[in-house]
Amino acid sequence: MTSFASPLWRKLQVYQVYGANTNVGKTVITTLLCKVAPRAGFLKPVSTGPSSEADDRHVKQFSPGTVTQCLYQFEEPVSPHIAATAHASQAPGDAEIVSSIHNILTRWAKDEAMSHAFVETAGGVHSPGPSGTSQADLYRPLRLPVVLVADFRLGGISSTIAAYESLLVRGYDVESVLVFEDAYYRNSDYLMDYFAARDIPLLALQRPPERLRRESLGNSSSDDAFQRDQQAMARYYEAVSRPSSGLGGLLSDLSVRHERRIGELETMASTAHKSIWYPFTQHNGLKPESLTVIDSARGDHFQVFQQPAVKADSSSSSVLGPVYDGSASWWTQGLGHGNPELALGAAYAAGRYGHVMFALGAHKPAIELAGLVLQHTANERLVRVFYSDNGSTAMEVAVKMALRASCQRYRWNAGTDEVEILGLKGSYHGDTIGTMDCSEPSTFNQKVEWYRGRGYWFDFPQVKMVRGSWTVVFPDQLAHAAHGNERESFSSLADIFNIEHREHSGFGRLYAYFIQQTLENLVKKQGRKFGALILEPLVLGAGGMLFVDPLFQHMLIKTVRQNPELIEPSLPIPGPSSSKSWTGLPIIFDEVFTGLYRFYHFSPSTFFPQASRPDIVANAKLLTGGLLPLSMTLASEDIFDAFSSSPAKEQALLHGHSYTAHPVGCHVARMSVTKMMEMERDGAWDQFKESWVDAGPGVATVDAAPRVTVWSIWPQNLLTALSNAASVESVWALGTVLSIVLCDHDSPGEPNFLPACPDSSFLSSRG
Amino acid sequence: MTSFASPLWRKLQVYQVYGANTNVGKTVITTLLCKVAPRAGFLKPVSTGPSSEADDRHVKQFSPGTVTQCLYQFEEPVSPHIAATAHASQAPGDAEIVSSIHNILTRWAKDEAMSHAFVETAGGVHSPGPSGTSQADLYRPLRLPVVLVADFRLGGISSTIAAYESLLVRGYDVESVLVFEDAYYRNSDYLMDYFAARDIPLLALQRPPERLRRESLGNSSSDDAFQRDQQAMARYYEAVSRPSSGLGGLLSDLSVRHERRIGELETMASTAHKSIWYPFTQHNGLKPESLTVIDSARGDHFQVFQQPAVKADSSSSSVLGPVYDGSASWWTQGLGHGNPELALGAAYAAGRYGHVMFALGAHKPAIELAGLVLQHTANERLVRVFYSDNGSTAMEVAVKMALRASCQRYRWNAGTDEVEILGLKGSYHGDTIGTMDCSEPSTFNQKVEWYRGRGYWFDFPQVKMVRGSWTVVFPDQLAHAAHGNERESFSSLADIFNIEHREHSGFGRLYAYFIQQTLENLVKKQGRKFGALILEPLVLGAGGMLFVDPLFQHMLIKTVRQNPELIEPSLPIPGPSSSKSWTGLPIIFDEVFTGLYRFYHFSPSTFFPQASRPDIVANAKLLTGGLLPLSMTLASEDIFDAFSSSPAKEQALLHGHSYTAHPVGCHVARMSVTKMMEMERDGAWDQFKESWVDAGPGVATVDAAPRVTVWSIWPQNLLTALSNAASVESVWALGTVLSIVLCDHDSPGEPNFLPACPDSSFLSSRG
Structure with a gap:
């Protein structure tokens, strides 16, 4: 997607004129606005119908001081998408149209004399552009402030409010509403109250004279009628553009709102700097100028406030500028910012349910999402979904699940025994204190007063491309065990992922030996107890983007699963009750960063053989496609059984946030996951x-x-x-x-x- | 709000016919549906215009087998809200209309022969009903499945999609779309693709003949033209209701969707029972029948699936029934379920931003919400807002804040010193392990393997009305200190809240003495270190709805604040740097349950004098009005300074979830908090x-x-x-x-x- 600044200048005010429907008087009203503005530009991006009757000519005729332009003119008086089909070679793409509008507005902004620009749409808000895209979507990358022309006719209250809502769903700001007066239907009375309650000024204007030529005389042209029409319109324009009509006041309102918007953008950084405590941010020395003021976002880009560099030039330099969202907003974004389908989906679930309590409740969004993810995560062990709010809480739940299962099987007393977890160095599982405890001590977490690292963390071999060659680099301990061999080269990354083949190579045996020796030392010699193995599959994101040799994670899981005596040497080892049961330790995959198509697999578990897929999985981030917090912890049946073997309430999993499985999040997540699955199926990548x-x-x-x-x-x-x-x-x-x-x-x-x-x-x- | 079942029966299919606009052919299309259905009922709730031309008469004439009814007829051919104004005494209220529709449909459902019922709206989706309420809102309590009649005219693509979106925002399901063919504008081609992509069938139908009488001959009545019109319409209806027209197929589609919906409701409990792991729920012995299947919600009620008690009677008994949301969905709801303003607000923020990363970012929803809450929380100490996702994470943040500040001031080494918290017995602060540690050991939390209660929890005097008398009941220790006095009576609850007066009474001194003795014993004798005082102001919600004597919380705070030597006897006591600085201990108020108008105060802090208002506050639950997870932790400047006194990154507050300050949540929260403030201002209560x-x-x-x-x-x-x-x-x-x-x-x-x-x-x- 092309990226450019959302048009906003200090001096030139730009508005997009949308109509509640076709034939509601957009062009007449825009002509009036042009006449009243000190010096206006009129831009019609797409026009259909005879060019002799085109809107830009009308504006030019009745508001001669206005600069007018039409970008694409189709002669047929039909919807642009039909006209464009007939002339496919001339039909512009969406990006081209938007970019052309942007160029013209930018040029006008440099003209000192120009005060206003009005970009007039065709038909109603959702009338299709030449490509068939609804105009409300087509023009959204510009997110121009909107002047909405309401519908004065019978039914016009409804069409006006519906159009307004469709604009809202796309994040537009409607800055004012104009409507023709109609003494019979009195839509303007109702709409005046409606919009006043939403702090949007509405102005009702006298209706223009009926046109003789079109309405009464059909297609037979009559020069006389045409002349009379022209004269009547000229008189109308003169009358209605007088100061008393209220149009002057409307322009003043618009100016006040324009100034207020820029004022908010100018002061937001200093307000935030005074009132916000930022996550993971050292405020010492932080200047307001370091803050990014985000006005809106679309696709991969933010529109951010640009501090004017040179005062003198500021009136014609853009107030906003695009910034590429390089970290996908902390790795949350799947379907792009400001996605209208997700926005509408959120509204639908909010309108149908709001939030409904999930204690013994069942609603379609939560049940369908659970089924969808369980089915496609391609891990026959996973049969249950526990919902919570973010990756950290999903991992708190995972830890509670695993520790209960292991303590129960190994008959440990968690109240007195110190039960720890196994993991990898550099792992990270969230910011709540329980999940912080799952990571090894580091400069960062040691500063948190209640942090107590509770575990052992393996150093591990890493995958890298070094000087064109795919390589597995061993940590010191492993290199030592490998007789000083520090790295191994591969002809391709796929070879590194050929886990079943590599398992029986020297390195498979080396890893297994190393892991076994380490565990024996920890458990038998040091007497430590471990209740879970927690891994971020393949990549440790927060720990600095470390790519783990998948064979090492596979061998770690396999060694733990096949050798429960390494975990609890003093007990007779129970055989697994089924192939889906956990053995050795419950294996937790923290897929918060790596899950849901981060690596173009539904789950990163599917890079591993079934035998080394996890018993518990945490999902978050991409789950909602980048809109809202929601997470899930998936679990196997026997993990679940550890909490339901007795009817005692206090044996249950004691966790549950107020908004557990909130329908808005579940519904949006189902839409987003489904969309990504369709893209995979359709070969989109x-x-x-x-x-x-x-x-x-x-x-x-x-x-x-x-x-x-x-x-x-x-x-x-x-x-x-x-x-x-x-x-x-x-x-x-x-x-x-x-x-x-x-x-x-x-x-x-x-x-x-x-x-x-x-x-x-x-x-x-x-x- | 009256509560009744959302109409859904196994046999009778009920649809609400909405029009994309007025004059799109709703009545003609509904007549066709009635003709094709085995036996239909036609219900026009509100009709305007001469009763001789009313829609129910038209249906009766051309589909004689149909049962027809009109509830409210106004003679003027204007919008119902205008007609009703002229006849205010006849004008029905919203609840009356909805209730009447419900009654008629319920009666029809008992008629074995009746197969379909169509409830036809007037005008477009947002055309106002008699009270002025938009029909889409007025009829939402019924949430009938929708048949949408699209607009075949120029501009009709836009008005149809906009109408569809307005219905979605209110949680309606559109089950099919019907539209007249128009060879020139071809709206049906575009809309067919549009709705097919949304899994909604669309049927295009031949247009009815032009009416001679109205269109060509103006108001002059002509019996001949009328007769010809009638005959033409009769021929039209005969032709279009033939099986080949597609209407039969459409009815089949509707039946399939109707069966599917009921099928989903019937199986959802068993699906959920197999796949969902419920919060705070012992699954042992849990039956699928114990689950509540929620189809939708509105206001204070869920619409839930009713397991048919007697098979034979099931076709005429309602599939859904209303259930009162007695716990306000775990105390989250402020503005009612399915609130359309919040739904639209969520969509606006989603459309404008989606989620945007909050690390050094600033966006209007987050900044405005922070300012609003800081300003109205009426606590001059609080100047900073830290956002997170739920009450538990807000409290994790609060604990991190407080412990850093106290360890820094008292020069404790948190890595080796065990720093605890002070609180009240029965308190509860969330389900993440760090916040569980802030509560005393109990049957419940002791089952969580990593739980380690870290604190001391005071027993406290409770407020109760006993036999008509407001009473403060002392716990044993206090009763002992009060020479066996077990309770104190008051003439009113307000007297109990007269904290400044009571402080100087015997009980103020008694509480202070008791608190001081306890602290001296804990700190001086036992050598314990406390880093924060955490209180749920006034009421301990999760602990069993315990109402704490506010004087006790006041004296606890005052004693700690005025006597820092009770907390750390070995250090010289630094004087407070300002009246807003914390002394003794940082005081945390967990207002997750009690905040934001739970007690009709913006913050429960305002029941206390300024001197005993907190340094740190956690808010969640009601914050978003009951829609989405979002929380905030408010803090004072010197708590904030404890993290920014050095420029080292690792000294910063190391917390931040992926969706921190997500714009959808912040925007909805700002709307909800503002709305509640307006209600307070306007005397709504x-x-x-x-x-x-x-x-x-x-x-x-x-x-x-x-x-x-x-x-x-x-x-x-x-x-x-x-x-x-x-x-x-x-x-x-x-x-x-x-x-x-x-x-x-x-x-x-x-x-x-x-x-x-x-x-x-x-x-x-x-x-």
Whole structure:
């Protein structure tokens, strides 16, 4: 999606004129606005019908001082999408139209004399543009302030309010409403109250004279009638554009609102700087100018306030500018900012349910979402969904689940025994204190007064592309066990993911041996008790974008599962009650960052064989497509059974937030997950697979839709080139993630990392 | 709000016919549907225009087998709200209309022969009913499945989609779309694709003949033309109602969708029972029948699936039934379920922003909400807002804030020192493990493996009405200190709240003495360190609706604040840097349950003098008016300074969820909080104050709007009556909360409690 500034200037006021319906008087009212404005520009992006009757000519005729322009003119008097079909070669695309409007407005903004610009739409708010896209969507990237022309006719109250609501759903601000007076239907009385309650001024204007030529005489042209029409219109315009008509007051209202909007943008940073306590932010030395004031967002871009660099030039420099959302807003975005379908979905669930209590309640959004995710997560162990609000609470729930199951089976007394967790160094599972305790002590979490790291964290081999070669780099302990071998090269990333093949190689045995020795030391020698194995599958996001050798995670799970005596040596080992039961330890996958198509798999578990898929999974972030907080913890039947083996209420899982499984979040999540599944099914991302096709023997095959399971939207040759740059230590890419580790010549042991993310909405916009 | 079942029967299919605009052919299309249906009922709730031309007569004439009825007929051919104004005495209220429709449909459902009922609206979706309420809102309590008649005319694509979106925002399900064909504008082609993508069938029908009488001959009546019109219409109806027209297929589609909906309702409980892990629920022995299947919600009521009791009778018994939301969905609801303004607000913020990252970002919803709450919380100490997702995370943040501040000032090493919190017995602050640790050990939290209660919890005096008398009941330790005095009676609840007066009474000194002795024992004798005082102001909700004597909380805060040596005896006591600085300990108010008008105060802090208002406050639940998870932690400047005294990043407050300050939540919260403030300002609740007016000397005065600060929507005489019932041990009420403690004759020391809540949306519906 092309990115440009949402048009906003200090001096030039720009409005988009939308109509509640067709034939409600948009052009007449816009002509009046042009006449009354000190100096206006009139822009008609798309016009249909004979050019001799085009709206820009009408404006030019009756408001001669106005600069007028029409971008695309189709002669047929039909909807632009039909006209454009007939002339497909002339038909502009959505991006072209929007970009052309932007260019013209930018030029007008540089004209000192120009005070107002009005961009007139065609038909109603949802009348299709040439490509068939509804105008309300087509023009949304500009998000111009709206002047809405209401419908004065019978039924006009309804069409006006419905049009207004459709604009709201797309995040437009309606700055004023204009409507013709009608003494019989009196729509303006009703609408005046309606909009006043919403702080939107409405102005009712005298109706223009009936046109003789069209209405009464049909198609037979009559020069005389035409002349009389023209004269009547001229008199009308003169009368209604007089100061007493209220149009002057309306323009003043608009100016006040324009100034207020800019004033808010100017002061928001200092207000925020005084009143907001920012997450993960050191406020010491923080200046208001460091804050990004976000006016709106669309697709992959924010529209942010631009501090004027030079005062003198400020009136014609854009108040807003686009900023690329490089981290996909903390890795939440799947379908792009300001997605109208998700917005409407949120409204539907809010209108149908609001929030309804989930204690023993069942509603369609929660039940359908649970079924959808359980079905497609491709892990036969997972049968239950527990809802909560964010990744951190989903992991709190996961920890409660796993510890209960293990303490129960191993007959540990959690009140007196210190039960810990197993994990990987650099892991991170959230900011609530219980989940912080699942991560090893570090500079950061040790500052939290109640933090007590409760676990053991393995160092692990990492996947990197180094100087064009896919490599697994061993940590010291493993290199030592491997007789000083520090790394292993592979011909492709797919080879590294060929877990079942590699398991029986020397490295599979090496990993297993290392893990077994470590556990024996911890449990038998040190007497420690571990109640869960917690892993972020494949990539540790918050820990600095570390790509774990999948074979290591596989061997860790397999070793724990096959050797329960490593966890509790003093008990007879119960055989698993079924192939879906947990053995050794409950395995938790924290898929908050890595789940739901981050790597173009529904779940990263599917990079692993069934035997090493988890007993418990936490999902969040991408779950709602980037709109709202919602999370789920999936669990296996025997984890669930650990809480329901007795009828005692206090044995239940004691967790549940007020807005558990809120219908708005569940409904939007179901829409978003379904949409991403459709994109996968329809091959929306196939173009990105090409550079990864010949990635490895036995895994990838070439045909119409290449069957590649390990790939990234970042092409392999880009990685190769990057990895050969002198300043780069290593790179890797998987799914949507690209990580570049720079050499730090000052402290070579501590490479800087630069995680990068493509389009936040690439899942759609690149599809 | 009257409550009744949302009409849904197994046999009778009921649809509401909405038009995209007026004059789109609703009546003709409904007549066709009636003709094709085996046996239909036609209901026109409100009709305007001459009764000789009324829609029900038209239907009767051309579909003679149809049962027709019109509820309210106004002769003027204008919008019902204008017609009703002229005949105010005849004009029905919204509730009456809806109730009448419900009654007729219920009667028809009992008629074995009846297969379909069509309720035809007037004009467009938002055309006002007699009271002026938009029809889409007026009829929403019924939430009938919708047949939408699209607009075939120029502009009709836009008006149809806008109407559809307005219906969605109110939680309606559109089950099919019908539209007249128009070869020139071809709206049906576009709309067919549009609705197919949304899984909604669309049927295009031949247009009826032009009416000679109205269109061509103006008002001059002509019997001949009338006759010809009638004959043409009759021929049209015959032709279009033939099986080949597609109407039969459409009815089949509708039947399939009707069956599917009921099928989903029937199976949802068993699906949920298999796949959902419910919060705070013991699943052992839980049957699917124990689950409440919620189809929709509105105001204070859910519409829930009714398991048919007797098979034989099931076709005419209602599939849905209303259930009162007695706990206001875990105390979240402020403005009622399915509130269309909040739904639209959610959509606006979603359309304008989606979610945008809040790390150093500033957006209007978050900044405005922060300012609004800081300003009106009436606590000069609070200047900063930290956003998170729910009450539990807000309290995790509060604990992190307070412990940092106290450890820093008292130079404790949190890594080695065990720093605890002070609180009250029975308190509860959330389900994440860090906040669980803030509550005393109990049957419940001790089952959580990582729970370690870290604190000391005071027993406290409770407020109750016992046998008609407002009483403060002391716990054993206090009664002992009070020389065996177990309780104190007051002439009114307001007297109990006269904190400044009572402070200097014997009981103020008694409380202070008791608190001081306890702290000296804990700190000096036992050597314990306390880093925060955490209180739920006035009422401990989750702990069993315990009403704390406000004087006790006041004295606790005052004692801690004035005697820092009680907290850390070994350090020289730094004087407070300003009157807004914390001394002794940071005081945290957990207002998650009690805040934002639960007690008809913006904040329960305002029941206390400024001197005992908190340094840190957590808000959630009612914050978004009952729609979405969002929470905030408010803090004072010197709490904030504890994290920004050094520029080190790791000294910052290390907390922040992915959806921190999500714009949808902040925007909806700002709307909801503003609405509640307006209701307070406009005296929306004044009627409830009356029974509390003469509640105490010096506090309450009687005038036009009684200035009562301590009151409840539950009248005092109800409390008196309840408290005198033999089975009742005690009662109390404050704000929206009524608590009744029953005598338990089996174990008299353990009274059962029965917390009760009034209308979940009383804030609006009783206003």
